[in-house]
Amino acid sequence: QDKEPIKFGLLQDFTAVYTFVTGEYNQGQQDYLTLVNEEGGVDGHMIEAIVRDTGNEPQRGIEAYNRAREEGAILFDFLSTPVSRGLVDQVMKDEVVLITPLHGRGDAAAGETFPYVFPTMATYWSQAAILADQIKSSDGLEGKKIAVVHIDSPFGREPMPVLEKIAEVEGFEIRAFPYASPGNEQSATWSEVRRYRPDVVFIWGAGGGQSVSVQQAIRNGIDPAAIRSVVWMAETDANNVGADAMVGLKRFEATATGTDNPILERIVEKVIEPGLGAGDSSNVGSSYYNIGVATMTVAVEAARLALEREGAPLTGPKLKAGFEMIEGFDAEGLMPPITITATDHQGGGYGRVSEWTGSEWKPVSDWTTAYEDIVHEEIETSAATYAGGN
């Protein structure tokens, strides 16, 4: 192979705040890239992953970013909201691609304002909308009381404006119940929630706080079936709560779970079985692993399109163009079909709702998008403030 390799910087937090997800997510990313390389690369170009721990510290993120850039990386994934937010300007100045699937700034979906930033998956706003939509189509929303129990951080507060607007439209009641970060102790919050007697509870957190939320909810007599979670709810959380106790809980998901998918089957066959996997093979097919795989399928697809259309050597601007050419791409069924355009970097904001059965996540809705106008408005206003200096 004498074709230039394509370099991706996967500079993530393996040791601090996001340890609950990074391991599996990054393993999925690496395994998929290995699969691509095993299958001959992208038009003969191998993909090289530069993997570094940033410990979620901005200065380590900056260093890793600058170093990887010097080594020629043209795509970055920090899987860390603060690091991504901190580097947005730099990335746009350097004209390299930053993907922020399921983290980072939600308004980065606005492609004209953030030309080099690609959420590629549903923002938290879209997630809230899709969850609301699922309730609407199953039990109806009107007259319901919804409690949003969230971690008290910008991320936790993020869905509120969208939900409030939907509440106005659909005529239900909504109230926020913040708990102090990191969320390992939420009892006072749940005493309040129980007295509110909600019909549905949204839990909006990540990591340990999520399983504490679920436990507290169940202990307070809330039926798991009435719980809706942001995308960060996985098998490990279920085990922590007690796999059987959590049956019926529903979450947003951006990708399918399990290995029942052509890409995952090929990963198992060509990467895991020959022993080329990047980690513990029991993780293959887990929620976060599959999210990792999906992020890379999109990136590789973008690279493929860019090479096809613009030719080697691949650069940041070319890769950006590649992303904006993605149309109806669904990673062979692993994720909803997304179409990324110069104005919409979210790819439509698709996702679905799935339910915990005691051993796995079973989809209860189709890939869909919801309340696009409300979400779009939120993205626009937020992006406008950014464009106006912030």
Place this chain on the structure above:
Amino acid sequence: MSGLALSNVEVVYDKVFLAIKGVSMEIKEGEMVALLGSNGAGKSTTLKAISGLLGPERGDITRGEIRFGDTDLRSLGAPARVDRGLVHVLEGRRVFGHLTPDENLVAAYRGGRAERSFEELRDEVYRYFPRLKERARSKAGYLSGGEQQMLAIGRALVTEPKLIMLDEPSLGLAPVLVAEIFSIIREINRKHGLTVLLVEQNAAATLEIVNRAYLIENGQIVMSGEAATLKANPDVQEFYLGSGGKVDYHAIKHYRRRKRWLA
């Protein structure tokens, strides 16, 4: 079997500062010996070298030998030395301030390895120092200086020592207490045959009660001998005894000669 012998001991602080330079001494069992010397001569350092307490001050024995009975002390840690019957009453008392006098004594009790019961030892201490018994329940940190000194000595006695080293026990004490403490030291030495190594500034009182004394200056032993002999030495008289305690301080406001034996 509990004689103490130092030969040629050298101590360096902080890897650079040579504090004592080849000190040799010998103390026989049951003897009462004083180590005299001016400030900074190295008296405390010598005692710490014997009791093994140089470590925390970044001091190190770089040369020489210290034997107690027939054990070489240098390889033992401080608690092991106490176990062998060698105890050091530190300069400045250093009682456990947040503990009561009673608890101070408990802390020093050797438990299973002790020969006598704690109650027996404690009562003996209180017999020597009845005043401590009165204050047995208040925090030691609030005792007066003299009481703390008594407690420090009592605490040392609870370890059932064969040799006790006292570093300036009279420091800051009222004359009446100095007399009391000295007489108790003498009593302990006489009655129980406890070997005593006494470091003191109060040379006059010290030479009254000890058998022999060493004089240390600038980290070196400059003189030694029977108490009576030393008392008769004119230099000792002038620099340590103040000519029999009858100095007219108003009259000394003129140039004084320095010690002769200094280089």
Place this chain on the structure above:
Amino acid sequence: MSEPVLQCENINRFFGGIHALKGISAEIQQGEIFGLVGPNGSGKTTLVNCITGFYAPQRGQILFEGKQINGMRPHRIAANGIARTFQNVALFKGMSVLENILMGRHIFMNPNPLAALFYPFWAAKEEVAHRRKVEQIIDLLQLESVRDEHVEVIPLGLQKRVELARALCAEPRMLVLDEPMAGMNQEEKEYMVRFILDAQEELNLSVLIIEHHLDVVTSICDRVLVLNDGNKIAEGPARTAMSDPEVVAAYIGGQAHAA
């Protein structure tokens, strides 16, 4: 002697249940050396702490040169002309002897952090001016040889002398010494006495001294006050007060000559 510089009137101090000073009154005359003696725990240091502002007496008042000083904080009292040393040497570790003594000039300096920004123009001049006074005191107390040593490595006797030097640098009108000779042998005691006398004479100070060395007390103090258990048990010219039977019993004991 003339009028009193320091007047203590009916000083009372409690610590929890302990009545450490039970209505002590005393007057110290201008230019005299006044001894404060008594058994351990009798309240000497407590009285001195009241005078220098560390403890507020619960009852009673203290006048210095006619001005009430009880209730003032220690640094104000220092600025008013009283300097002191401590029973347990309280020098600043990590500073050299010189710096410690220079600290004594603090009340004449302007401790403004901005000085550091314009060091060459402002602070340096100030420092140099004060150095002259410091060198004088160093001369007086014969501390030349240790001037640049770190203060914690010099012998205790010298440390006490440095503390005295630091106190003198503040150009006080009254000097309070808490056991300046504890832990000294005869020779060092003699040196210390000489320095105290020199300083008192040359700088025209009034001195309040706590000391357990009887020979020193009787020979240098003009008058003494003897405390026992927070009470005044004797006051007067040194030799008379010290031979008071109550003092002998409480403080000196049978073998007074031994010390």
Place this chain on the structure above:
Amino acid sequence: MAYFIELLVNGALVGLMYALAALGFVLIYKSAGVPNLAQGALVMMAAFLVWYLGSLGLPIWIAILAGAALMFGFGLLVERLLLRRMVGQPVIMVVMLTLGMEILLRGLIPGVFGASPKSIDLGIGLAPVIVADVFMNRAYLIGGLVALLLIGASMLFFRTRLGTKLRAVSDDHVASWAVGLSVERAIGLSWGIAGIAAVGAGVLWGSVQGVDWTLSTLLFPAIAVVILGGIDSIKGVLVGGLAVGILGSVIPGYLDAYAGGSTRDVVTSVIILLTILVRPHGIFGREDIERI
């Protein structure tokens, strides 16, 4: 009213859970005189150990006992390898050492056992316990009982002669040596016991929030408890724990709705500040004895 009582009761239980994490901190301070910034890491380590032993197939109770033994041994080891060489150094340096240790453990333990969250199942059911409309958290109920038990045991321990010796050691290392106390052994012992306390905290918290490195952040509520109660007082752990728990539950219970955010940490911070300003040594802490 029921709401208030519920906040009160649950706050008290949570406070006891924090007290559990704080206990080891006080034990070490009380006997070695060192604020141990690695106590949170010890809690995390204990939880990982118990999880690991359980994952080898040991029944949970055996795993807990074995974990306690291992943690005790680890405490001794820490003294042997590290603290022994720091005796007599300024406390701030020893504090720094514990900080280094916490960093090391925070790397080592998740590095070896895996960073993704594990779970410990103590078999505490999730079914609600509701007495007269006052809900109680079963896990915290059990945690609170364990905390009371361990705190009680520690109080008794410090009444013994051995306990007195440990307190002496914390007062003055050099003086302890001089009277034949093995400072090393005392410090080792106190770390060992703190290791056992860490098992209690680690297992109970681990069963609630999952086992991962975030358990080590329990250090902060623990320190709050300790400052409030008095840094060297076991009674203080109890009272401080209850106070932090109750105030941190009741006040936010009424305030959050208006503040538009979770006020718990703010409340705790303010409590700490006020305590320090009003009573610098905590409710039961010992004063520094400083004689001029």
Place this chain on the structure above:
Amino acid sequence: MFYRLSGVRHTSYPAARQLWPIAADRWQVGVLALLALLAPLLISDLYLGSYALPWLIWTAAALSLSLLMGLGGQLHFGFAAVMAIGAYSSIHLARGGVPFEFALLGGGLTAAVIGTAFGAAALRVKGLYLVMATLAMQYLVDWVISNVPAISGGAQATLRTPEVSFLWIPIDSLDARYYVALLWTVLMTLFFLNVKRTSFGRALAAIRDKDFAAAVIGVDPFRTKLTAFMTASFAGGVSGAILAFCYYGAVTPEQFGFNVSIQLVAMVLVGGLGSVVGGYLGAGFVLLVPIVLTNLIAGLGAAGWFSISQNLTAHLPLIFYGGMIIGFLLFEPLGLAKIYDNIRKYFLVWPFRHSGS
């Protein structure tokens, strides 16, 4: 060898008070200053922007804190909050049209005012209790910043620094940002060195050592402590502002969280309390060692030196880093500056082994 004490004679008080009385030290300082000035020409943008630049700024921050902790003995575990106050207020000022130079000063002043409130606690307590009080205030400041969108920059809690110029030179290139940071750090360094030699610095040290002895020679402990908090907070605030403008470019609350406070304390302690060299070494150690270790281990792994799981690889730097802190403390508890000092002393007395009598 390199250092010669002999032959150094001072004939006047001012001469004896020079900053660097020994010629070899002056040489060293000169060479380092020159290297720092030429750095943009000498090293690549990667090293300038990701190593030299943050190192300088963190050094300034560490020195600010060291002023308080090292010289004044006041433990402060909420210094990141002070920096945050400086950063946020300077950005808001600059956005409001205040020129950068004044925005920096304004940031410093705001930090000084609020930082002095932190100091009020120090009037009551010391040691561990002060640690807790400052930590609590860190939480309060954090909470306010992240719960008041007007401060933190809206729902995304990100606040971008506007384009500014310093003394009419636009701060838009890496080199320009580097020189601003260098200027500030040099200023801080000189200030710190000088403070130690002024009556203010000595009063601080005196309070740290023995507050009662300081009081008795006329040092007002209240005023001195508050001034120390004010000065350090001002410097910390400006450092925070410089960090925001010259390095981060956009601030989020996490950048000034309490773990950052702990890192700052670690910088001061690992470096050596109250030492300028220690400030540089400590900041370098805490900031750069994790980065260097991460790259080193990744490099070794890539070169096939070992093959271990991604998870362990990621955690190895933490393990080594913690291990190094422990190792240094066991080896030299007084910090990196002391190690430096020992080496220097070794050469000073060379060829003799011991000084003293």
